[in-house]
Amino acid sequence: MTESVPRLTPVPPTRGAELSILTSPFRIGRSAASELRLHLPGVNDVHATIIERQDGFWLVPAPQPAAQLVVNGTAVAGPVRLRRGDVIQIVPGAVYRFHDGVVIPKEQPAPPPPPTYAAVPPVSGRGRRRLLPRLAFRKPSRATVVIVVVTLVALSAVTVLVLRPFRSPAPPETLSDSDALHFDTLMERAYAEVERGTTLLDAGSAQLALQHYARAVNVLETSRLRDNPWIRPRITALEAAIGNIYRSKRLEIPDRYRERTADFNLAALLRAGLNVDQFARGLGLLESRFAERFGKSFVVTGRDHAEHLSLYGNGGAVDVRVRDLSRAEIGFLIENARAMGIRVKDFSSDSVLADQIRRAHAAGVPDRAGTGLHLHLDRFASRRDRYTVD
Numbered sequence: 001m002t003e004s005v006p007r008l009t010p011v012p013p014t015r016g017a018e019l020s021i022l023t024s025p026f027r028i029g030r031s032a033a034s035e036l037r038l039h040l041p042g043v044n045d046v047h048a049t050i051i052e053r054q055d056g057f058w059l060v061p062a063p064q065p066a067a068q069l070v071v072n073g074t075a076v077a078g079p080v081r082l083r084r085g086d087v088i089q090i091v092p093g094a095v096y097r098f099h100d101g102v103v104i105p106k107e108q109p110a111p112p113p114p115p116t117y118a119a120v121p122p123v124s125g126r127g128r129r130r131l132l133p134r135l136a137f138r139k140p141s142r143a144t145v146v147i148v149v150v151t152l153v154a155l156s157a158v159t160v161l162v163l164r165p166f167r168s169p170a171p172p173e174t175l176s177d178s179d180a181l182h183f184d185t186l187m188e189r190a191y192a193e194v195e196r197g198t199t200l201l202d203a204g205s206a207q208l209a210l211q212h213y214a215r216a217v218n219v220l221e222t223s224r225l226r227d228n229p230w231i232r233p234r235i236t237a238l239e240a241a242i243g244n245i246y247r248s249k250r251l252e253i254p255d256r257y258r259e260r261t262a263d264f265n266l267a268a269l270l271r272a273g274l275n276v277d278q279f280a281r282g283l284g285l286l287e288s289r290f291a292e293r294f295g296k297s298f299v300v301t302g303r304d305h306a307e308h309l310s311l312y313g314n315g316g317a318v319d320v321r322v323r324d325l326s327r328a329e330i331g332f333l334i335e336n337a338r339a340m341g342i343r344v345k346d347f348s349s350d351s352v353l354a355d356q357i358r359r360a361h362a363a364g365v366p367d368r369a370g371t372g373l374h375l376h377l378d379r380f381a382s383r384r385d386r387y388t389v390d
Contacts, residue, residue, distance in 0.1 A: 273381035
């Protein structure tokens with residue numbers, strides 16, 4: 001089974017082109033910031049969003065003012081998980097069919113139809129035929145009952161002792177559907193603050209960077225989920241990721257993040273627009289198209305270094321050198337990468353970063369200059385900051 005891009009297809013008589021769902025949240029409404037923008041009676045500025053979670057896609061109506069949404073003919077007032085083929089009515093006149101992006105190969109045989117059984121008519125009390133002969137029943141003695149009870153207790157004790165080493169661990173703490181959606185929103189805000197802080201750290205604005213890192217953690221620390229046992233390790237992992245960013249840049253780590261460690265990489269838990277294999281295939285295709293168009297290759301200057309591992313996970317991001325590329329070549333990379341669902345952050349002409357690089361080299365600490373002016377490509381198309389190309 002392979003995957004394609006999830007999408008919304010207009011259901012006639014609704015007009016318009018098919019829309020790919022490349023961001024999460026995918027916003028629906030009248031606002032210019034909406035991915036699906038509708039100018040119809042009853043559509044709010046923010047009418048609804050489609051959010052991608054680990055367990056699939058969820059349609060979330062806007063609470064204020066209450067959005068009128070209908071899925072498969074049934075009105076919905078809260079988050080609902082979308083399934084392949086669901087028909088979503090935003091308002092009358094705007095109806096779309098949801099495709100989850102999963103493609104089943106044609107050669108896969110169709111599952112056999114379920115067996116059919118003839119209906120069995122109910123049997124009335126009158127004329128009912130006894131199928132088994134009546135068995136004589138004799139009341140057991142008290143001694144027999146005692147022996148049976150003792151035997152069952154003994155068997156139960158042996159079973160517990162034998163099977164205890166093989167007992168499955170207690171299920172981990174989890175979130176309800178509504179809390180999980182809320183957590184996704186919080187993480188989107190937290191990571192935007194982390195990415196902004198990292199950019200400022202590269203630019204030499206250490207105090208401002210520290211403020212953004214603190215805001216990132218406070219997004220979770222001040223939420224109503226902060227005391228949930230499932231959330232606490234995620235907060236620690238976020239702090240550990242921030243500590244690793246300072247460590248990768250050979251900077252003094254603030255006390256709050258110095259001793260933080262995590263058993264998992266936070267980036268690996270976040271839902272991305274592309275998985276690692278899809279991102280790698282996209283980069284390969286981008287390299288082929290670039291070479292075919294310009295007769296040369298572009299240079300990857302950053303791949304899986306400590307900062308990337310903290311923010312994007314293993315195989316989640318690369319940096320591309322732009323000092324030897326023309327604006328036309330840079331534009332070609334940006335346009336084709338975004339068409340593949342790859343997020344692009346454009347540092348190719350940033351004056352603040354350029355000044356920071358010059359100062360780092362002048363001070364004799366070129367390792368503080370990062371990767372220089374570059375394009376950043378990653379598989380998290382739903383994330384946004386000031387450098388993300390829209």
